[in-house]
Amino acid sequence: MKAWAIVTVALLMSGCANHPLDCATGLIAWDDCLPGTKGYVIRQESLKNLAAAEGQKANSDDAECQSFGAQPGTDTYVNCRIQLKKIASDQQTESAAQKQRAAQAFIMNMQQQQNLQNQQTQQTLQNLQQQKPAIQPQINCTSTKFGQTVNTSCH
Known part of the structure; x- marks a missing residue:
């Protein structure tokens, strides 16, 4: 647990003032990531790739206009x-x-x-409600007399 806390603090301190965890892990390569962080390295690589693509486009446009x-x-x-x-x-x-x-x-x-x-x-529910048969409970009762007492049982 102590090692985990130390690693967390180190990560937080190794990044930038506003985005320490993002810069340290490279999760998001912010413009203000400090050199030495993974975010900085990723941002620099992204800028190099963008510059290369723009250079290729400029060369292509130059060649097209000259053609x-x-x-x-x-x-x-x-x-x-x-x-x-x-x-x-x-x-x-x-x-x-x-x-x-x-x-x-x-x-x-x-x-x-x-x-x-x-x-x-909704249509299925309506259909089911319309198809539901009316349940008419059938009750059968039987009464038996013992002297002056009548017992009735229904089922």
């Missing part, structure tokens, strides 16, 4: 790069909108399925 005959430094080249950025931005916006529409459609579908199940359950 159209636009030379770097000219207005045509600058306009080509601007158009490619706009197209990429529009595609991201459309992709986000498509994801949102898909999520909304999924939620609506789930709600419709739930409503259908509720209706089917």
Whole structure:
């Protein structure tokens, strides 16, 4: 138990002021994770990957504009790069909108399925109530007399 407490305190102290456990474990790589924490390492790797992807996109856009005959430094080249950025931005916006529409459609579908199940359950209950036969209890009683006493038993 004592060892567990020491490990917990060490983890809390090894991270950042605002996110000690997240930074120490790398659960969330916050911007302010201190060097030496797992969160810092993960954040730095993420930034390197992002920079590499942006560099590849820039090289691709450069090659595409030059393939159209636009030379770097000219207005045509600058306009080509601007158009490619706009197209990429529009595609991201459309992709986000498509994801949102898909999520909304999924939620609506789930709600419709739930409503259908509720209706089917209600219909089944109504059918069972209509089919339930009226129970008419049959009572048979027998009386026996012993002198002035009468015993009656019913079943």
